[in-house]
Amino acid sequence: AQTPVKVTVTGAAGQIGYALLFRIASGHLLGADVPVKLSLLEIPQAVKAAEGTAMELDDCAFPLLSGIEITDDANKAFDGANIALLVGARPRTAGMERGDLLQANGGIFGPQGKAINDHAADDIRVLVVGNPANTNALIAQHSAPDVPAERFTAMTRLDHNRALSQLAAKLQVPVTEIKKMTIWGNHSATQYPDLFHAEVGGKIAAELVDDAWLRDTFIPTVAKRGAAIIEARGASSAASAANAAIDHVFDWVNGTEWTSAAIPSDGSYGVPEGLISSFPVASRNGKWEIIQGLEIDAFSRERIDASVRELEEERTAVRELGLI
Numbered sequence: 146a147q148t149p150v151k152v153t154v155t156g157a158a159g160q161i162g163y164a165l166l167f168r169i170a171s172g173h174l175l176g177a178d179v180p181v182k183l184s185l186l187e188i189p190q191a192v193k194a195a196e197g198t199a200m201e202l203d204d205c206a207f208p209l210l211s212g213i214e215i216t217d218d219a220n221k222a223f224d225g226a227n228i229a230l231l232v233g234a235r236p237r238t239a240g241m242e243r244g245d246l247l248q249a250n251g252g253i254f255g256p257q258g259k260a261i262n263d264h265a266a267d268d269i270r271v272l273v274v275g276n277p278a279n280t281n282a283l284i285a286q287h288s289a290p291d292v293p294a295e296r297f298t299a300m301t302r303l304d305h306n307r308a309l310s311q312l313a314a315k316l317q318v319p320v321t322e323i324k325k326m327t328i329w330g331n332h333s334a335t336q337y338p339d340l341f342h343a344e345v346g347g348k349i350a351a352e353l354v355d356d357a358w359l360r361d362t363f364i365p366t367v368a369k370r371g372a373a374i375i376e377a378r379g380a381s382s383a384a385s386a387a388n389a390a391i392d393h394v395f396d397w398v399n400g401t402e403w404t405s406a407a408i409p410s411d412g413s414y415g416v417p418e419g420l421i422s423s424f425p426v427a428s429r430n431g432k433w434e435i436i437q438g439l440e441i442d443a444f445s446r447e448r449i450d451a452s453v454r455e456l457e458e459e460r461t462a463v464r465e466l467g468l469i
């Protein structure tokens with residue numbers, strides 16, 4: 146039988162974790178024929194809740210789930226890990242300064258990066274979901290010098306999926322008719338969902354909608370969707386975030402011609418090298434590649450630059466805090 150793939154999930158007892166684990170165990174992360182072993186990492190006070198989730202996973206009798214381990218020790222959690230989904234993070238609370246937020250997350254993602262460096266399998270792939278995701282990924286990456294830098298990624302797939310859904314609703318087409326959607330930059334309110342390269346039935350999406358809708362409705366709706374969900378649901382998005390994490394890893398492993406992911410920049414499109422920024426990407430042979438050769442007009446340039454500037458500021462801040 147095939148050796149199970151070890152998938153480590155941090156913040157496993159949280160709400161995204163609850164929506165994520167059952168889909169991993171049922172075969173949606175890697176494919177319906179790949180057995181998985183789950184490793185749940187939690188802070189000590191949440192280990193018991195993670196154990197409860199593990200009981201429910203047991204009760205599903207998933208044919209592909211070959212085992213579950215639960216720990217508060219990162220070294221154990223990442224030992225032999227092939228995939229790491231870093232979901233647990235320190236959320237921003239009212240009145241918290243950015244420096245404090247980055248410092249608190251440095252205390253989480255630095256040690257986790259080191260544990261990945263020292264204990265994970267050679268083919269480890271890391272997706273950071275916990276916010277500020279791009280910069281948390283940068284911190285983890287810098288603590289893992291022996292792991293190829295490109296294995297550290299951050300999630301903008303939820304933004305991508307939101308953009309698909311908003312455009313599909315506007316044009317009244319199925320989401321499957323939309324190709325080449327792109328999210329650029331940071332997973333934050335400065336992100337830029339790009340309709341100038343997206344295509345619907347072979348036509349450029351930006352030409353099928355009016356400029357005012359694109360600028361004043363589409364972009365802010367996608368960028369602020371998280372807040373709208375909190376407002377409506379009374380809790381932050383969880384199932385859709387988990388779904389996007391599944392999409393990201395599935396495409397990374399199994400390949401895709403075009404999606405959005407935050408990956409280390411090689412300098413493409415004027416994004417400073419090393420920043421973990423969202424790009425239009427393909428995945429081939431298990432590796433992300435930035436899609437090259439797109440023309441960027443002044444409208445897009447300005448928005449990409451603004452989001453990248455924010456990422457640079459975050460990088461400078463974590464450098465000054467000694468976190469990278």
Ligand code: NDP
Nearest residue numbers: 155156158159160161186187191233234236275276382386
């Ligand atoms: P959630 O499971 O709802 O969210 C987890 C993280 O995902 C948050 O940082 C959140 O950021 C982020 N996130 C990214 N994208 C989205 C999105 N689109 N919608 C919603 N969230 C998004 O948080 P919970 O508080 O329910 O659970 C967190 C768990 O993590 C807790 O069980 C806690 O004990 C654990 N934890 C574990 C750590 C560890 O393993 N070492 C360290 C820290 C916490 P944002 O807050 O900005 O929405």
